[in-house]
Amino acid sequence: MTSKERRPDKHGSDMWRGDAPSATQKIKKLMEPHRAKGALWKWLMLGLGTMLGVVTMDVVRKSATIAQTTAIPVEILAPLMDTSTSSTIMSVELVPGMKELPRDFTVTDFQKQLWWGEAIRESDNQIIVETIEVAIAYCSSDLNLIYESVLSQVPNQKQATVKITVLSKCGNEADVPNFIEDPRVKLVEVIPLPNVGGCDYAYAYFVNHYVAKTTPEEAASSVVLFTEDTPRTMENFRIRPVYKGYRNITEMLRIASGGEFACGVTPDCAYSAFHDTPTLYEFRINGYARTVVQRGQSVIEDNKDFNLLRYQNLREWHEKALNWTFPNSRVTAVCYAATFMIPAWRILNLSQQPIERHVMKTLEKEMARNVSSSIEGHFSERTWAGFYSVPLDEDHTNLILDMKSKIVLRQGAYHGLLKSNRERMC
Numbered sequence: 128m129t130s131k132e133r134r135p136d137k138h139g140s141d142m143w144r145g146d147a148p149s150a151t152q153k154i155k156k157l158m159e160p161h162r163a164k165g166a167l168w169k170w171l172m173l174g175l176g177t178m179l180g181v182v183t184m185d186v187v188r189k190s191a192t193i194a195q196t197t198a199i200p201v202e203i204l205a206p207l208m209d210t211s212t213s214s215t216i217m218s219v220e221l222v223p224g225m226k227e228l229p230r231d232f233t234v235t236d237f238q239k240q241l242w243w244g245e246a247i248r249e250s251d252n253q254i255i256v257e258t259i260e261v262a263i264a265y266c267s268s269d270l271n272l273i274y275e276s277v278l279s280q281v282p283n284q285k286q287a288t289v290k291i292t293v294l295s296k297c298g299n300e301a302d303v304p305n306f307i308e309d310p311r312v313k314l315v316e317v318i319p320l321p322n323v324g325g326c327d328y329a330y331a332y333f334v335n336h337y338v339a340k341t342t343p344e345e346a347a348s349s350v351v352l353f354t355e356d357t358p359r360t361m362e363n364f365r366i367r368p369v370y371k372g373y374r375n376i377t378e379m380l381r382i383a384s385g386g387e388f389a390c391g392v393t394p395d396c397a398y399s400a401f402h403d404t405p406t407l408y409e410f411r412i413n414g415y416a417r418t419v420v421q422r423g424q425s426v427i428e429d430n431k432d433f434n435l436l437r438y439q440n441l442r443e444w445h446e447k448a449l450n451w452t453f454p455n456s457r458v459t460a461v462c463y464a465a466t467f468m469i470p471a472w473r474i475l476n477l478s479q480q481p482i483e484r485h486v487m488k489t490l491e492k493e494m495a496r497n498v499s500s501s502i503e504g505h506f507s508e509r510t511w512a513g514f515y516s517v518p519l520d521e522d523h524t525n526l527i528l529d530m531k532s533k534i535v536l537r538q539g540a541y542h543g544l545l546k547s548n549r550e551r552m553c
């Protein structure tokens with residue numbers, strides 16, 4: 128097994144700093160011509176942006192007080208899991224008689240990191256992050272949590288430019304904290320949106336909004352964090368035992384600045400960030416009821432329109448609604464629980480390709496049909512990572528598949544997730 132891949136750099140979370148190691152310096156040099164020309168503009172724009180941010184917020188605040196909506200604070204961001212099936216996880220070997228790998232089969236640190244979705248595969252994609260775009264799907268939580276859960280974890284705060292976009296879905300714009308007063312924050316935009324399609328609609332809206340206003344030069348040094356408005360505490364963490372907890376922002380920055388899709392949750396060591404594509408494509412949920420919190424009470428919500436267009440499975444939705452399929456037919460990243468970070472160049476790059484651009488537009492339209500408690504919401508949750516991550520090449524696909532011992536078969540939940548032997552991976 129050849130190891131073309133590079134071990135993730137020891138410098139870890141310092142990777143995106145100005146004082147990053149040599150591989151990164153090289154990339155910076157390549158980008159220098161743009162930078163020099165853009166520098167003055169950048170500062171002018173930042174100043175202007177700051178002013179605009181303040182103005183935008185004021186305007187929004189005024190209109191919000193006038194037109195305060197009466198939206199019910201539904202917990203729009205609950206992890207989309209089927210609560211109607213049993214909670215035990217069935218793992219089934221798809222290849223009958225497949226032998227366990229020999230005891231002395233060793234897994235390198237790089238392989239483990241690749242398996243967990245943490246590895247930086249190619250130094251060419253390394254970026255120095257100058258701008259962190261934070262897109263928040265906001266309903267009614269106290270957004271002061273952003274100071275603690277995001278801003279305080281951004282290292283190198285003197286140089287970082289944080290831009291916050293609040294995608295406000297429940298008419299609570301007046302409660303958005305005055306982020307712009309924080310020296311770490313350079314721009315704040317509050318966008319009122321209809322309360323449809325869960326956080327997926329907000330994210331899909333943001334992507335098209337971002338593409339329209341961002342230059343490739345700016346994207347080259349930016350990452351985008353998509354996050355919910357709920358606190359990242361273990362009480363809110365509902366996808367155990369397969370996932371062991373949240374990935375902090377520092378860690379996500381390290382991964383995303385290496386050109387990778389950084390998921391906001393960490394798999395338990397035996398589980399991968401990747402799914403078997405054919406099995407994932409069979410994902411469906413037949414009936415659906417979920418617990419939502421309304422006015423502080425847990426209510427079981429039945430939804431007879433759950434699968435209005437009668438999709439057989441995820442594959443059919445991709446083919447019929449998106450006119451697209453996962454680029455890697457064997458192994459696909461899936462990120463549950465709706466928090467992730469993407470290098471911004473990846474968003475712009477995809478938007479320049481006709482098929483992917485169409486997907487980005489279609490996702491927004493699909494989610495605008497208010498699918499937060501429909502099967503499309505579950506489909507889109509399983510699509511973000513496979514769409515935005517750079518697909519694994521053949522060697523890395525083989526590495527992942529070599530490490531797996533089982534494929535989780537659990538319709539309605541982690542269908543298709545790859546599992547390995549605990550003793551080998553932990």
Ligand SMILES: *[C@@H]1O[C@H](CO)[C@@H](O)[C@H](O)[C@H]1NC(C)=O
Pocket residue numbers: 280375376377378
């Ligand atoms: C973030 O997570 C990494 C890896 O688990 C850990 O080493 C680091 O101390 C954490 N940083 C913060 C600010 O919590």
Ligand SMILES: *[C@@H]1O[C@H](CO)[C@@H](O)[C@H](O)[C@H]1NC(C)=O
Pocket residue numbers: 450482
């Ligand atoms: C679907 O995509 C293909 C290209 O991959 C294109 O030729 C075709 O017209 C598209 N179909 C629809 C309905 O958009």
Ligand SMILES: *[C@@H]1O[C@H](CO)[C@@H](O)[C@H](O)[C@H]1NC(C)=O
Pocket residue numbers: 472476
């Ligand atoms: C964007 O995508 C095209 C086509 O896949 C590729 O040739 C190009 O190198 C990409 N750009 C960047 C900056 O990665």
Ligand SMILES: *[C@@H]1O[C@H](CO)[C@@H](O)[C@H](O)[C@H]1NC(C)=O
Pocket residue numbers: 201321322323324497499500
């Ligand atoms: C969207 O769907 C949810 C759940 O089905 C519902 O409570 C809400 O009223 C809908 N919102 C709109 C704007 O249609």
